[in-house]
Amino acid sequence: FFFQAEDGIRDTSVTGVQTCALPILTYKTDNFAIFDQVFDQDKFEKIVRYFCMMDYEKNTKLQKVWRICDGEHLAGMSLNSKDYPYRTPADALHFAVKHLAENYVTDIVGKENEDWSFITYRPYIYPQGTRISWHNDHGYVAACIFYCHTEWNPSWGGELMVANTPPHEAAPAIDTPDHYLSRSHIKPTLDYYGFGNYISCLPNRMVFTKGCTWHMINRVDKDAGENLRCSFVAFFHPKK
Secondary structure (H helix, E strand, C coil): CEEECCCEEEECCCCCCEECCCCEEEEECCCEEEEECCCCHHHHHHHHHHHHHCCCEECCCCCCCCCHHHCCCEECCCEEHHHCCCCCCHHHHHHHHHHHHHHCCHHHHCCECCCEEEEEEEEEEECCCCCEEEECCCCCCEEEEEECCCCCCHHHECCEEEECCCCHHHCCCCCCCCHHHHCCCHHHHHHCCCCEEEECCCCCCEEEEECCCCEEECCECHHHCCCCEEEEEEEEEECC
16 A cells, blocks of 8 residues: 555555545644545445454453543554554555654654654444543654544544643643542643533544643443444554
8 A cells, every 4th residue: 555645545456556535634733633534435444344353352450541430441452563564454544644644744743763663553442431531642652543433423422522731831740649540630731721622533534643632532422322432543652
């Protein structure tokens, strides 16, 4: 697989050559960028099918980024860009992430071999009643989320919420011994401005965020029924 700016995404597999329009840059700030229609319908369906055939399990230990009341999401096996190519539809996903990162959002994700050295991918499933509380991706240069469910309704929740937060020098200090569990430092950080953006989890949408960006996943509403919030999450690991 490879990309060309004038033609869009091009598949050069032995089955022939197919092209489609480039992903649409829907919205961009200093902290996040949204791309829509990342893949043509055929390639998107292959990624969805691959996602659905993976094995998933519940977390067996408490991860501090999730609060106990966030509900039980499901996670699949991680992939590492060091092992690319994977010989699966994940190849197209990795190539899309790298292409957009290198050509459109270097101000958000940085540069390979300067700011980050590799990318990991992991699939997640959020059923109704689950969310992830406010956090930032401390320890990572940047993150990327790709939505691979085939349908999503605005009344189903699951939005990516991005907060406006104070500049680093004005951020409140972490001064409580139990801050990883009590999260007492989060309230003054988020209340500094008290507003931000929400991003709907539309199918075939990809969102890049800086590692320092405070965000959360809104709880998936009961109106979602058996519909699942499905996504691949990518993390850009800092160069040691």
